[in-house]
Amino acid sequence: MTKFNAWNVFKNGLNGQTGWSRQWRDPEPKSSYDVVIVGGGLHGLATAYYLAKNHNINNIAVLEKGWIGGGNAGRNTTIVRSNYMMPGNREFYEHSLKLWENLSHDLNYNVMFSQRAHVVLIHSPASLDAYARRYNTMKLTGSDGELWDLKTLKKKIPHLNYDNVRFPILGAIVQPRAGNARHDSAAWGYARAADSLGVDILQNCEVTGVSRKNGTIESLQTSRGIIKGKKIGFAVAGHTSLLWQMAELGNLPIESHKLQAFVTESIKPLLDCVLIYGPGGAAHFYISQSDKGSMVFGGELDWYKSYAQRGNLPTVKENGECAMAIMPCLGRLRLLRHWAGVMDMSMDGSFFMCKTPISNLYLNAGWNYGGFKASPASGWYFADLIANERPHKIIENHNLERFEKGINLDERGIGPDPKMHG
Amino acid sequence: MIRIKCPYCGERDHSEFSYGGDASIVYPSLDAPQKDWVKAIFFRENIRGVQKETWHHLNGCRMWLEVERSTITHKITSVKPCHPELQKIVELKK
Numbered sequence: 001m002t003k004f005n006a007w008n009v010f011k012n013g014l015n016g017q018t019g020w021s022r023q024w025r026d027p028e029p030k031s032s033y034d035v036v037i038v039g040g041g042l043h044g045l046a047t048a049y050y051l052a053k054n055h056n057i058n059n060i061a062v063l064e065k066g067w068i069g070g071g072n073a074g075r076n077t078t079i080v081r082s083n084y085m086m087p088g089n090r091e092f093y094e095h096s097l098k099l100w101e102n103l104s105h106d107l108n109y110n111v112m113f114s115q116r117a118h119v120v121l122i123h124s125p126a127s128l129d130a131y132a133r134r135y136n137t138m139k140l141t142g143s144d145g146e147l148w149d150l151k152t153l154k155k156k157i158p159h160l161n162y163d164n165v166r167f168p169i170l171g172a173i174v175q176p177r178a179g180n181a182r183h184d185s186a187a188w189g190y191a192r193a194a195d196s197l198g199v200d201i202l203q204n205c206e207v208t209g210v211s212r213k214n215g216t217i218e219s220l221q222t223s224r225g226i227i228k229g230k231k232i233g234f235a236v237a238g239h240t241s242l243l244w245q246m247a248e249l250g251n252l253p254i255e256s257h258k259l260q261a262f263v264t265e266s267i268k269p270l271l272d273c274v275l276i277y278g279p280g281g282a283a284h285f286y287i288s289q290s291d292k293g294s295m296v297f298g299g300e301l302d303w304y305k306s307y308a309q310r311g312n313l314p315t316v317k318e319n320g321e322c323a324m325a326i327m328p329c330l331g332r333l334r335l336l337r338h339w340a341g342v343m344d345m346s347m348d349g350s351f352f353m354c355k356t357p358i359s360n361l362y363l364n365a366g367w368n369y370g371g372f373k374a375s376p377a378s379g380w381y382f383a384d385l386i387a388n389e390r391p392h393k394i395i396e397n398h399n400l401e402r403f404e405k406g407i408n409l410d411e412r413g414i415g416p417d418p419k420m421h422g
Numbered sequence: 423m424i425r426i427k428c429p430y431c432g433e434r435d436h437s438e439f440s441y442g443g444d445a446s447i448v449y450p451s452l453d454a455p456q457k458d459w460v461k462a463i464f465f466r467e468n469i470r471g472v473q474k475e476t477w478h479h480l481n482g483c484r485m486w487l488e489v490e491r492s493t494i495t496h497k498i499t500s501v502k503p504c505h506p507e508l509q510k511i512v513e514l515k516k
Contacts, residue, residue: 239470241466241468241470242468242470250465251461251465251466251467252465252468253465253466254466255443255466255468256468303441304475305441305493306493306496307470307493307494308493308495308496313423314423314436314437347463347464403460403463404456416463416464418466419441419443
């Protein structure tokens with residue numbers, strides 16, 4: 001791997017860009033590895049990277065059924081924030097945000113992390129109080145947050161619909177360190193960095209069967225042959241239930257739902273933050289502008305369980321209505337693309353990162369809407385779990401037993417209905 | 423758009439309906455052990471393929487329906503009332 005630095009850029013500028021090597025190898029699978037991670041998304045790649053970097057385990061394979069960046073890594077709206085309140089969640093996501101802040105240097109790959117602020121509009125005194133409480137709680141673990149009154153908000157974002165009679169805007173609660181990163185870069189950066197530490201990234205390698213022996217997983221049948229692993233990690237958001245049942249482990253507290261996202265044609269700079277519009281549960285809408293100038297936005301799930309990676313029209317309409325309600329100036333923009341990703345929606349809206357009934361199997365699943373921003377910390381703590389065979393204190397309650405113990409990590413306080421945890 | 427053939431109202435857009443969830447869940451008796459209740463409330467088979475699920479015709483007749491639908495193609499193969507007695511009446515009328 002050729003390192004990206006000023007000297008190499010200069011040198012390759014002189015020799016016609018011929019001195020660059022490929023970003024990661026395309027190795028043949030070995031018959032066995034110390035650790036096999038199933039799922040070559042951001043979480044799987046980050047896990048492999050931190051296993052190699054933090055724990056000196058280098059004999060690792062990452063199995064990806066498609067290609068790197070082809071799953072949910074390429075299907076999100078790229079928002080990074082840490083405004084969580086539940087214990088465990090807030091330390092976890094704050095650590096993730098800190099990792100994002102240095103990720104480009106760490107990976108030697110520009111992930112284009114832009115801390116442009118995450119601005120949540122407030123429409124009622126009750127939600128103002130609720131958000132003030134949430135952001136004050138966040139501050140206890142070192143996250144940042146501030147309250148903007150209407151005057152400040154109008155100065156910062158003048159072109160919102162401030163005459164909305166049904167949902168008047170009172171102000172905004174803001175996390176200035178939050179923002180956007182480039183999703184493809186994060187996937188490619190982690191893949192390249194993991195590969196340079198000796199990790200085998202095996203694309204087009206779908207797991208088709210799991211062989212168990214004496215309470216352990218002996219091997220995985222894949223489309224590229226049988227692969228053995230001393231330790232196995234599942235990190236296949238969206239399809240975790242299928243893999244779990246392949247290992248004959250029964251049911252999970254997860255339903256697969258699809259979430260749509262939308263991209264408009266490119267325009268000149270219009271919005272320099274991530275904007276959230278969610279008046280009292282009546283709507284849920286988030287929008288930002290990509291570096292190419294497209295408006296990127298999304299909202300609620302499609303409301304019914306689905307494994308299809310394509311969306312439905314009522315949700316398109318609803319998102320369009322939200323956009324018009326808050327930024328009427330978008331009215332004449334045309335949609336370029338919209339797509340859907342399959343999410344693990346968990347029963348309380350929080351993730352699972354834990355040991356399993358099989359002694360050499362570890363689970364990383366249930367990311368709901370929060371998978372993209374979580375990926376660095378997810379890799380960090382999942383690697384820690386696999387290497388040390390015990391959950392870190394921060395994720396000690398992110399297991400499958402938390403429901404029977406009554407430890408629901410339910411940020412929205414909405415109960416065991418997966419589709420509601422948006 | 424999914425179209426659901428409501429036994430009372432005829433074929434309607436799914437946006438008239440509200441999604442319930444897995445219809446195959448049977449709640450245990452009230453004095454069943456806690457583990458059984460945890461399983462029924464929190465754990466799901468999460469089928470990739472044809473599953474039984476409930477839909478509420480919220481902006482129509484407000485009846486609860488049991489629908490068999492593929493979670494891959496969204497194709498619906500059966501719609502009937504959730505309540506067994508109402509199922510019988512609908513069958514008789516056919």
